[in-house]
Amino acid sequence: DILAELETTDYDADVVHSKANLARANLKLEMERKNVPREIDRARAELSEAITQRDFFKTQLERWNKLSKTSTVSPSDIEKAASDFESAGHRVERLRQALDLIIEPQEQRLKVAEADVAAAESDLTKAEWKRGNTVIVSPVNGTVLKKNVEEGNIVNPVAFNGSFSICDLADLSDLEVELDIQERDISRIFVGQRCMIRAEAFQDVPYEGFVSRLMPIANRSKGAIPVRVKVKIPPGMEGVHLKPEMGAIVAFYKKGEDDSKPPASTEPDGSEAAPNEADADPALPEPSTASVE
Incomplete structure (x- = not known):
């Protein structure tokens, strides 16, 4: 069940901001995957053009060197x-180095973009x-x-003053008595020992x-050992x-008594019979008063 709903304005804004960052990272990754091959093709085309132009100037220089012997070229x-x-x-x-700078880190550029998407x-x-x-x-x-807050209150778990919890919640079918x-x-007390518990306010139940x-x-101050029932x-x-x-008042049963019997006998009408207080071990401690937790 829902206990409370907190203000979501800041968190809604964070979600929208995170979605925008994710969309931008995905777009960047897609652009890297498309643009890197295009950049490589363009760099190779520019390099091929530069090589052709260099070869042309080389041929022209060689021809003019030959013509210079006849004094027809200044x-x-x-x-x-x-x-x-x-x-x-x-x-x-220069263009060859630029091409190398595109080809060599292309894998790293894609990994960086993929890491941005993951982040x-x-x-x-x-x-x-x-x-x-x-x-x-x-x-x-x-x-x-117990309800500790009202609508509009600020709840801070580490606060010394004010509200540090929404409510006190307990499973009333899972109770223990501490004595x-x-x-x-x-x-004379051991784990698993049968007991009879009565609330001080309802001793007949x-x-x-x-x-x-x-x-x-x-x-040490009481000379006693805490026990949970x-x-x-x-x-x-x-x-x-x-x-x-x-x-609550707790009485203990003798060790070994009724070990083979269920904790409570069954009456003909199907209801569970209450344990007999006379079955309690008279040699054990007097019934102890304790608090329910």
Whole structure:
């Protein structure tokens, strides 16, 4: 279920900006794929033209050198032909280097364009993910215990003052009772031990349960060890008699007693019978008052 919806203006703008960047990166990649072969063809054509022009100037220079022996060509014409031939040679070399600069890095240019597309796609994915997070969905099936914000409030998880959470949520079918057992009695408590739990406000409504864990550190000031008791809530009874933060009374059963029996017997009408408090081990600690979590 949806718990809240946050303002999306900034995130919508980020998504639009990321889509534009992705479109630009794709266009650039497409242009690179089309333009690189064209640039190579144009550079080769210019190089071929320069080579032809150089060869022409070379032929002209050789012919005028032969004609100079008959004194029909002036020295200035020969010098000009030599200058044109040398310039054409330099132009050929320049165009050949320009062609190499296009051919050699063409693969790298395409990889750079493809990397830009990948980066734009990741930015778009991140922007859409952030926008999707503006819809706050409950992570578990549960009940809202407390609403901490109103419409228009700013929620900051790291704030010292103000709202740092939207609401308090709990699964009322998955409750535990935390209680302190004195160190002198802890040897008779073990994981999986059957228990009977009664809410202080509804002591005529018992619940089956079992010891789920013994905490790894003791409470020195109380001389006790924290123990968690898992409560078995019958279907349809969630939050009716046993609620978070309520006081509860827990009684423990003897080790090995009724191990072969189910946690609760079945009455002829199909309802579950409440455990008999007389079955509790009298040698165990007195029923302990604790809080429900």
